[in-house]
Amino acid sequence: MNIEKANIKKTIQSLLKEYFDDKEIEIPKINDETRLIGSNALFDSLGLVGFIVELEEKIEEIYSVEIEIADEKAMSRFKSPFINIDSLSEFLVGKINES
Helix, strand or coil: CCCCHHHHHHHHHHHHHHHHHHCCCCCCCCCCCCECCCCCCCCCHHHHHHHHHHHHHHHHHHHCCCCCCCCHHHHCCCCCCCCEHHHHHHHHHHHHHCC
């Protein structure tokens, strides 16, 4: 499978908007550098876990591929793929395209 990074970014951004709309939480403008974890981030650790589960389901629904995002490979990286939308998109493109 050959998924482009721009498509994954759109999927993540769309899901982020849905996620926070459902929780009735206003979030700032979302872009490639929007922080997912760390200082000034959208999520605490528990929130990130919930979002990752929803993202895995959305990827399976849209791209018909089942992946585990928070696996050992993701957790053992020197630079976390969960820092921002751009880094998560890059990581997901690799995971999906190797499936």
